[in-house]
Amino acid sequence: xxxxxxxxxxxxxxxxxxxxxxxxxxxxxxxxxxxxxxxxxxxxxxxxxxxxxxxxxxxxxxxxxxxxxxxxxxxxxxxxxxxxxxxxxxxxxxxxxxxxxxxxxxxxxxxxxxxxxxxxxxxxxxxxxxxxxxxxxxxxxxxxxxxxxxxxxxxxxxxxxxxxxxxxxxxxxxxxxxxxxxxxxxxxxxxxxxxxxxxxxxxxxxxxxxxxxxxxxxxxxxxxxxxxxxxxxxxxxxxxxxxxxxxxxxxxxxxxxxxxxxxxxxxxxxxxxxxxxxxxxxxxxxxxxxxxxxxxxxxxxxxxxxxxxxxxxxxxxxxxxxxxxxxxxxxxxxxxxxxxxxxxxxxxxxxxxxxxxxxxxxxxxxxxxxxxxxxxxxxxxxxxxxxxxxxxxxxxxxxxxxxxxxxx
Amino acid sequence: xxxxxxxxxxxxxxxxxxxxxxxxxxxxxxxxxxxxxxxxxxxxxxxxxxxxxxxxxxxxxxxxxxxxxxxxxxxxxxxxxxxxxxxxxxxxxxxxxxxxxxxxxxxxxxxxxxxxxxxxxxxxxxxxxxxxxxxxxxxxxxxxxxxxxxxxxxxxxxxxxxxxxxxxxxxxxxxxxxxxxxxxxxxxxxxxxxxxxxxxxxxxxxxxxxxxxxxxxxxxxxxxxxxxxxxxxxxxxxxxxxxxxxxxxxxxxxxxxxxxxxxxxxxxxxxxxxxxxxxxxxxxxxxxxxxxxxxxxxxxxxxxxxxxxxxxx
Numbered sequence: 237x238x239x240x241x242x243x244x245x246x247x248x249x250x251x252x253x254x255x256x257x258x259x260x261x262x263x264x265x266x267x268x269x270x271x272x273x274x275x276x277x278x279x280x281x282x283x284x285x286x287x288x289x290x291x292x293x294x295x296x297x298x299x300x301x302x303x304x305x306x307x308x309x310x311x312x313x314x315x316x317x318x319x320x321x322x323x324x325x326x327x328x329x330x331x332x333x334x335x336x337x338x339x340x341x342x343x344x345x346x347x348x349x350x351x352x353x354x355x356x357x358x359x360x361x362x363x364x365x366x367x368x369x370x371x372x373x374x375x376x377x378x379x380x381x382x383x384x385x386x387x388x389x390x391x392x393x394x395x396x397x398x399x400x401x402x403x404x405x406x407x408x409x410x411x412x413x414x415x416x417x418x419x420x421x422x423x424x425x426x427x428x429x430x431x432x433x434x435x436x437x438x439x440x441x442x443x444x445x446x447x448x449x450x451x452x453x454x455x456x457x458x459x460x461x462x463x464x465x466x467x468x469x470x471x472x473x474x475x476x477x478x479x480x481x482x483x484x485x486x487x488x489x490x491x492x493x494x495x496x497x498x499x500x501x502x503x504x505x506x507x508x509x510x511x512x513x514x515x516x517x518x519x520x521x522x523x524x525x526x527x528x529x530x531x532x533x534x535x536x537x538x539x540x541x542x543x544x545x546x547x548x549x550x551x552x553x554x555x556x557x558x559x560x561x562x563x564x565x566x567x568x569x570x571x572x573x574x575x576x577x578x579x580x581x582x583x584x585x586x587x588x589x590x591x592x593x594x595x596x597x598x599x600x601x602x603x604x605x606x607x608x609x610x611x612x613x614x615x616x617x618x619x620x621x622x623x624x625x626x627x628x629x630x631x632x633x634x635x636x637x638x639x640x641x642x643x644x
Numbered sequence: 645x646x647x648x649x650x651x652x653x654x655x656x657x658x659x660x661x662x663x664x665x666x667x668x669x670x671x672x673x674x675x676x677x678x679x680x681x682x683x684x685x686x687x688x689x690x691x692x693x694x695x696x697x698x699x700x701x702x703x704x705x706x707x708x709x710x711x712x713x714x715x716x717x718x719x720x721x722x723x724x725x726x727x728x729x730x731x732x733x734x735x736x737x738x739x740x741x742x743x744x745x746x747x748x749x750x751x752x753x754x755x756x757x758x759x760x761x762x763x764x765x766x767x768x769x770x771x772x773x774x775x776x777x778x779x780x781x782x783x784x785x786x787x788x789x790x791x792x793x794x795x796x797x798x799x800x801x802x803x804x805x806x807x808x809x810x811x812x813x814x815x816x817x818x819x820x821x822x823x824x825x826x827x828x829x830x831x832x833x834x835x836x837x838x839x840x841x842x843x844x845x846x847x848x849x850x851x852x853x854x855x856x857x858x859x860x861x862x863x864x865x866x867x868x869x870x871x872x873x874x875x876x877x878x879x880x881x882x883x884x885x886x887x888x889x890x891x892x893x894x895x896x897x898x899x900x901x902x903x904x905x906x907x908x909x910x911x912x913x914x915x916x917x918x919x920x921x922x923x924x925x926x927x928x929x930x931x932x933x934x935x936x937x938x939x940x941x942x943x944x945x946x947x948x949x950x951x952x953x954x955x956x957x
Contacts, residue, residue, distance in 0.1 A: 244772060244775075244776075245772070246772050246773070246776070246854075247772070253851050254852035254853065265776075268927075268928060268929070355924070357852045358852075358924045359843050359844070359846060359850060359851075359852070359924055359925025360843075360923070360924035360925070361682065361843075362681065362682050362921050362922070363924075365682035365683055365684055366682070366683065369683055429924075431844055431923040431924040431925075432924050434926065435924050435925070435927065580927055580929070581776070581854075582847065582850065583927070584853065585852040585853055
């Protein structure tokens with residue numbers, strides 16, 4: 237039985253060097269061993285879903301893209317796919333290829349970024365510096381292909397906004413060749429480097445049963461032997477025409493997750509080559525109506541971190557009635573608590589990092605149930621509450637005229 | 645030696661100020677090499693100096709919960725102990741400033757004081773991260789300190805003396821005998837990594853787990869003192885290893901001897917920087933396992949070899 241007196245409670249987060257985003261892990265420690273973890277999300281709620289209801293579909297594409305800085309293309313693609321399905325639009329063949337190409341390049345940069353972060357979390361900064369240097373090549377390629385390094389802005393309802401010129405195709409292949417060499421080197425490194433294996437093997441165990449039970453997605457699930465990949469199971473864009481294998485691993489630990497991601501990188505390089513080789517001619521966009529007919533759709537997308545789900549409900553106007561985003565990290569956070577059980581404090585950063593968390597993407601809305609006075613508020617009530625809160629402190633905000641506010 | 649020259653020796657050259665200058669230069673070498681190994685640009689030469697000056701100008705916060713006396717004294721004691729240790733190590737001449745029989749043991753104990761200060765400073769900060777770092781620091785001591793002692797005492801078996809100067813003189817007189825101690829040299833380098841709390845033994849200040857370990861609550865000039873202590877410890881540790889294991893160029897002219905000494909310290913700092921580029925951070929239990937199951941037996945093997953060699957010659 238754990239002795240209550242000897243338990244030390246360590247707050248990892250909301251502000252902590254291991255976390256790049258605010259998130260709270262309350263860790264109960266017995267010596268160096270973790271006896272319990274309390275997870276709390278919701279420090280980064282930005283009201284994006286609500287914001288989507290206030291904007292038109294065209295504006296929403298760019299807003300949704302900003303859900304995440306790393307898998308921005310994933311979110312915008314998932315969103316436009318849902319809208320296209322409601323509107324009954326047929327995506328041009330070439331647009332599907334360009335979307336898929338950007339999606340796979342995004343996977344390359346995301347997985348390389350993860351490898352570096354994983355290295356940093358276990359104190360192997362050399363790996364961080366190497367992978368992030370290599371990752372620059374993809375970022376530069378993004379700047380060339382889409383005009384931006386991070387939020388590419390290439391998607392639009394009914395197609396893509398930029399065409400890829402014939403001269404750009406060989407440059408893509410060149411980057412892919414260079415990165416394939418580097419990835420082979422990292423695979424060799426992961427397999428032979430002693431301290432790396434010591435820190436990753438047997439850490440953060442998640443059995444196949446638990447992975448299924450807790451609804452893990454993406455590389456986290458695949459590293460536990462769950463053979464699940466939306467790209468193959470429910471093909472979208474151009475994935476139906478590509479040949480690739482779903483990489484799985486039976487190690488069920490952090491090392492397995494690294495192996496799966498590295499294996500996926502190799503698959504991705506082959507997919508990019510196929511995309512470049514088979515790139516069809518034709519238009520890159522179809523005309524989309526401004527008002528989307530009433531209806532609803534759920535869109536699934538295999539983001540680098542796992543399955544991303546968007547739900548869109550249209551009401552016949554140019555603004556959606558409801559947008560719901562389920563980022564992959566939300567599906568994976570449940571499994572983190574399981575992985576941390578009986579682990580060491582020293583392993584916490586790498587175990588958390590191993591699901592490749594993106595907490596800002598995850599934070600939608602929360603209801604805090606631990607407090608007795610907790611309750612849910614509507615929009616009007618919230619505005620009134622805000623006005624009252626400031627008035628009590630001597631600031632009257634009700635007189636301030638807001639843009640587009642006709643009543644004040 | 646008059647009192648006047650002794651004071652100058654201790655405070656300016658080759659004591660405190662000289663050691664601090666060398667320590668800052670050493671930090672630059674380490675950071676630059678580390679950066680170049682990682683394919684980065686690295687800092688300009690004055691960066692360590694700028695860092696220390698900036699820290700001295702920063703606000704100095706003492707946590708309310710902390711024990712003020714210990715919190716204040718720990719950094720000063722750490723630095724003082726390292727400087728004191730430097731006085732007993734022969735740098736480029738054949739003897740140190742104040743040599744006596746048994747100074748090797750004294751130096752080893754003086755070099756233990758900084759780690760104890762890290763522990764006390766962290767423990768009395770009363771913050772969770774600092775406490776954890778402090779506990780880890782003191783746990784780690786038991787792992788690397790004994791291999792370090794054994795490795796450094798092995799050469800003295802041949803020289804039949806516990807005086808660093810006499811050990812150095814003995815190996816200078818028997819030029820090729822230092823090759824016998826190569827294993828001990830490796831063990832000492834690994835232990836020094838632990839002493840300096842560097843990757844792969846940087847668990848006491850593992851940034852991604854416990855923020856900055858013992859130093860979490862330290863800021864301003866107290867943090868600067870701690871950093872200076874670590875910088876100087878690197879130089880003193882490297883000098884000690886150089887004096888015991890690399891006994892070349894002791895009889896040369898002072899300026900030439902100084903250059904040879906700098907070369908030796910640079911070599912050791914270079915090896916340390918390379919080692920911390922190559923590895924990931926070990927967990928504290930893995931670190932203890934590694935030190936007791938691998939490093940300590942190797943150190944004892946060195947003692948065995950030296951005992952055999954001593955019978956042969």
